[in-house]
Amino acid sequence: MLGLGIALLIGMVGASLWLVEKNDNYSRETADLRRIRSAILDVLTTLQDAETGQRGYLLTRREDYLAPYREALQTLAEKRERLVASVQNKPIYTGKLPVLQTAIDAKIAEIGRTIDLVNAGRIDEAIDIVRADTGLIYMQEIRNTLDEFQDVTDDRLRVIVNDQLQAADNLRWVTIGGAIAIIAVVGGALFLIAKYVGELMRSREEVDSLNRGLEERVNERTRDLIRANQEIQRFAYIVTHDLRAPLVNIMGFLSEFEASLKPIESYVLADGATLSENEIRDARLAVKEDLPEAIGFIRSSTRKMDQLINAILKISRDGRRKLQAEKVDLKELLAVAAASVQHQVSAVDGEIDVNVQPFTVISDRISLDQILGNLFDNAVKYQMKGRPLRISARIMPQGRGIVRLDITDNGRGIAEDDLERIFELFRRAGDQDQQGEGIGLAHVRSLIRNLGGDITVASELGKGSTFHLTLPTDLRKITRGNDI
Structure with missing residues (x-):
């Protein structure tokens, strides 16, 4: 040895x-x-x-x-x-x-x-x-x-x-x-x-047991690191791609802006020289149409960049927020989220079923409020027109300190190719007849992963969706002594 x-x-x-x-x-x-x-x-x-x-x-x-x-x-x-x-x-x-x-x-x-x-x-x-x-x-x-x-x-x-x-x-x-x-x-x-040989053999067994536990924890951490690295790469690509698009527009219209200045420059710097009708017409056209159009497009592009940056800052602020581990009744949170959209559901003769057994977890109440509120809002926003909206919730303990929460609706549903895409930042699926920047579900995934859980979705286009949320029952065990 x-x-x-x-x-x-x-x-x-x-x-x-x-x-x-x-x-x-x-x-x-x-x-x-x-x-x-x-x-x-x-x-x-x-x-x-x-x-x-x-x-x-x-x-x-x-x-x-x-x-x-x-x-x-x-x-x-x-x-x-x-x-x-x-x-x-x-x-x-x-x-x-x-x-x-x-x-x-x-x-x-x-x-x-x-x-x-x-x-x-x-x-x-x-x-x-x-x-x-x-x-x-x-x-x-x-x-x-x-x-x-x-x-x-x-x-x-x-x-x-x-x-x-x-x-x-x-x-x-x-x-x-x-x-x-x-x-x-x-x-x-x-x-x-x-020690004697017998004690050494018992010690070997204990060491082997510890090594197996260590290997399991290493594998778990490795999976978490791989997933985090993939998320960072995907986030970096999406952010640079979506921010580059309005920037390219700005650069293009600045070139048009510069080109539009040339006939105006000729008109202004004529210094008494006689200009042709075409030159005068080009200068007036640039002032009346070209320059306002370029300025308008530049303004809309900068506004788009500002909206994207604000969305990123929102997720960043929530990620840095200090989590507060406290006892939270999931049934109570579901009732609050349902009450916030009850009037909209009732307006289309729909109903909400959150009749579940009380279940207490130790987690961050604000994050859970935002997660459930966002999912219920999405169910209302993307309901199927002409069909009464139905929203239901279930709580299912999964063992080993994990609880699963299912939120189901009978709305428009999500195409199979978009099931993962909807959780990406600035990405939306289906017909876009609702306002938004495409950060809702990305925000939800970021929040629940901060709590040590995850979210997936099962859906069929035209029939509805079920969002599966897994959550540790005690946030303090997940943080393992970190400052929450």
Whole structure:
């Protein structure tokens, strides 16, 4: 046993050294990716500064507006070299470098040509070049390429961070295992000296029993961690996708806004020159229609982003709220939730059946109120038109400190493909004839999982749904000494 323990310790030390080396490799790659990201932003910012100087000089003909352009010219070559050096030997970047270099050269040449024309007094020719949108096309190509570089970099950073966290977690378990192994080796050696063979056999049985319990708890925690990690990944994808959509709209209409300014700029800067009827018409059309339309779409997109962010903050605040474990009668909570929608159910000749036996749990009353209230509200909101609404509830103890609560309705039901989707943030299923942001059931799942439980749904489209809630009967045992 002593030899086995030593061999185990040596193996754990070797595993620890390997994990440390792996973490070092991740750290070095992370540093490289951060340098690439910095180089990408430096090149893009420098080109934007050059373009800003060009536009300012074309509009004002003041030399001080050329300062950003000249400074950009002085530093651009060095920053381009730094970017190229950062991504060398990385095919995922180098394949796009020639396109990027060509676009940068073309953009700088276009900017320099317009400035030279202004210096030569040929202002109209310079403005014509800008209006031709060639510089805009070059800049868009540069942005697209650099955005692809940055997306690739960010994706790799996310992978590395996840891998590094996993390696750190493995290192922690190896360390814990090493500590346990040391204790077992030392204790076993002392035990062999002090006790008889019979006592040692009984001790082995006890250790085996403890190990089985530990393995069960480790498996349980592993499942919880996997589920939490999947939820985080799904949440991150949904949030970035839904927030990106209005942002893309804003960017698009800002471009339209910028394009609409050009005829107005020509009209305002005419300086006594005679404008054609088309130019006057375009300027008036931009003021009357294009600009208000762009502003309206931008406003609606920012309002949408604000609503999404507020929804995220609501769930975040509830997740951080300090839970209060107290005795709660589930029958009483069901009666309160039913009373809150009774007038709406009665209005369609419906009925609510919450005639259940009293059942007391130790949990957070506010969270349970929000969960049941949301489910009853949803049953009313998504009832089947023309059919009296029926809502019922059942309480079923599941043993081992778990109780199940079923909420059933005869509403519209949910399609099979949407049974899991309805619990995702900002996701809704079926016909959307009701107001909402799609956070209700996501909020419910977040609340009940904070209480150590879970929620699932069984449904048939057109016939109704049953939401199954599982809940620990004592929240204090789930928290295991954490500050509730």
